[in-house]
Amino acid sequence: MQQVKPEDITSKDYYFDSYAHFGIHEQMIxxxxxxxxxxxxIERNRKVFEGKVVLDVGCGTGILSMFAVRAGAKHVYAVDCSSIFYMAKEIVELNKFQDKITLIHGMIEKIELPVKVDIIISEWMGYALLYESMLDSVLYARDKWLAPNGLILPDRAVLWICGIEDKEYKSQKINFWKDVYGFNMKCIQSSVLQEPLVDVVNPDCISSSLQLRSFDLYTVKKEDLSFESPFRLNVTRNDYLTAFVVYFDIGFTSLDFPVWFSTSPRAVSTHWRQSVFYLSEELVVSRNETVTGSLSVRPNARNHRDLDFSISFQHKGKINGLVSAVDSYRMR
Known part of the structure; x- marks a missing residue:
């Protein structure tokens, strides 16, 4: 397929190559x-990087590659299949790193490297951690290109789930369709409910939270990225439960100076925000009650970069009585 340079990109190209546009990289940087x-x-752990060969999977503008060079890396192979590659090449040359960074345009699964690498770095996380399935490429690179005892950064990911009361916002999002300038469009409501909302959640809305699943990038396998995890949420106050929220923490733990960051509603907001799954029917919950259930996550069969979610839950409350439900969602 003929590659399209940034200055020649049209809206049609963005549909297939959304990471070609500088705007999304500006947001991330x-x-x-x-x-x-x-x-x-990277830069606080110079001893780890000095004299090492590094692979940057999905390098984007090349900023992580340049951090690695500034930390003393011997050489960096920076790989990206998006047309941002052309801008990254100019950026590397502008900063006079062309002798230290080799840019490779293509999919990590199809390129060749002349050597094994000591360190793999990648910013692979998507909404709800796994959206877009870029972790698959990092695991492929690990298995093919990482030298024995090599490092992966980051190397840990932890997925969390919490329950929230967000009745007013849900009403604005869902009930809006009942009266649109005097017209009834409530047939859209079911579709709206089936798509997770990516937004910043008010931490005051949280009524319960739980660590759902953790991933060790040294040992996790591709098949582990489709999973079903049970949960048992202990309610901390009398409230409504209108949605479940998924967020994640990321750790660079195999370093002299480990680093963690969180996308929790209680942490400083990031561009990942949180993923909100509105329930078809809200629950009335009381302090010390329990909501049990499971979260199923799988790549969509037709488009593996989309994610299919299923949340089943059960609650026996003082007001609702016994409530069981299964809600399905797709992130696309």
């Missing part, structure tokens, strides 16, 4: 939690 955590993990 300006995310101080994201970029600052990577910078700290």
């Amino acid at each position: 300006k995310d101080s939690v994201r970029t600052g955590s990577y910078q700290e993990a």
Whole structure:
């Protein structure tokens, strides 16, 4: 397929190559939690990087590659299949790193490297952690290109789930369709409920939270990314439960100076925000009651970069009585 340079990109190209546009990279770079955590993990651990060969999977503008060079890396192979590659090449040359950074345009699964690498760095996380399935590429790179005892950064990911009361916002989002300038469009409501909302959640809305699943990037396998995890949420106050929220923490733990950051509603906001799954029917919950259930996450069969979610739950409350439900969602 003929590659399209940034200056020649049209809206049609953006549909297939959304990471070609500088705007999304501006948003990510300006995310101080994201970029600052990577910078700290790399540049504060110079002894780890000095004289090492590094692979940057999905390099984007090349900023992580340049952090690695500034930390003393011997050489960096920076790989990206998006047309941002052309801008990254200019950026590397502007900063006079062309002798230290080799840019490779293509999918990590199809390129070749002349050597094994000592360190893999990548910013692979998507909404709800796994959206877009970029972790698959990091695991492929790990298995093919990482030298024995090599490092992966980041190397830990933890997925969390919490329950929230967000009745007013849900009403604005869902009930809006009942009266649109005097017209009834409530047939859209079911579709709205089936798509998670990516937004910043008010931490005051949280009524319960739980660590759902953790991933060790040294040992996790591709098949582990489709899973079903049970949960048991202990309610901390009398409230409504209108939605479940999924967020994640990321750790650079195999370093002299480990670094963690969180996308929790209680942490500084990031461009990932949180993923909100509105329930078809809200619950009335009381302090010390329990909501049990399971979260199923799988790549969509037709488009593996989309995620299919299923949340089943059960609650026996003083007011609702016994309530059981299964809600399905797709993130796309």
